[in-house]
Amino acid sequence: MARASYQPMSSWRLNLVKVAFITVVIILIAYLVDMQLNEADFLQKQAKSRHQRNIDIVAHRGMILDRHGEPLAISSPVHSVWVNPQHFEPSREQLKKLGQVLNITAGQLQGKLKNTATKHFVYIQRGVSPDIAAAVKALKIPGLALQREYKRYYPAGEVTAHILGFTNIDDKGQEGVELSHNAQLEGTNGKKRMYRNGIGQFVEGGTLLKREKDGENIQLSIDLRLQYLTYQALKQAVSHHKAASGSAVIVDVNTGEVLAMANQPTFNPNNRRALHAADYRNRAVTDLFEPGSTIKPFIIASALKSKKFTTASIIDTSPGI
Structure with a gap:
């Protein structure tokens, strides 16, 4: 079998390839430079939105006391379960376990996340007990997180209901003393910057941006x-x-x-x-x-x-x- 003879590439073709390669490199460099100069702010914001989140540090609502210092309204610590839909990718088994912990079905969970693909924060369940919060945290599902909040409790129940009123799920006064003195009771929330790791989970710690200021106690004339x-x-x-x-x-x-x-x-x-x-x-x-x-x-x-x-x-x- 005859061996094919080697024919070297003509010089003009070689030069054409070199020019094309150099042109592509120059275009890529120009594009990268343009991104760094003209789109740096946009890119930084996108990076921060994926790896950082500022969350509220909820201030402790002040107590309401009777004339002798007996508590009439107090706030107990609870947690709210929320997800970042852009990082929340649980397996079928993880979704099932989460539903069991929160006592809701997988279908209900999926319903809460419907049409939320562009969002970064969606509540799944508010005001869960510390035990449930610990069980949720133990699942270690990417994109799933907890936020500390408070739930109002009235020791005397219906005995003082009309005087005190009540708060809503966000601990804002809606009726009675809770409403009329809401500004004094609620305090001011703080801010904390949290960081995500590569799989979307928040890293413990974070950076304190603003310290919370707890609400003031109010003492009534009621005995x-x-x-x-x-x-x-x-x-x-x-x-x-x-x-x-x-x-x-x-x-x-x-x-x-x-x-x-x-x-x-x-x-x-x-x-x-x-x-x-x-x-x-x-x-x-x-x-x-x-x-x-x-x-x-x-x-x-x-x-x-x-x-x-x-x-x-x-x-x-x-x-x-």
């Missing part, structure tokens, strides 16, 4: 012992007389301080799932009613104080109203 007694007496009276509603207020006549305030019907601020807005109404404060005979003692007292009348005076009120 919890009198409040319990007032609540019980009113509840029994409303039940006995089959009344639609009732209110009772105890005031210190020397100072004008409100020592107790109760309403029926009432509600449990620790469990508001099956309640209606009307249940939250503090009737003793918001409702209008005819004073009727309750005003007579004040009229008599005023008459006696004027010294124009005595306890034996007869006043003709005919023909009446």
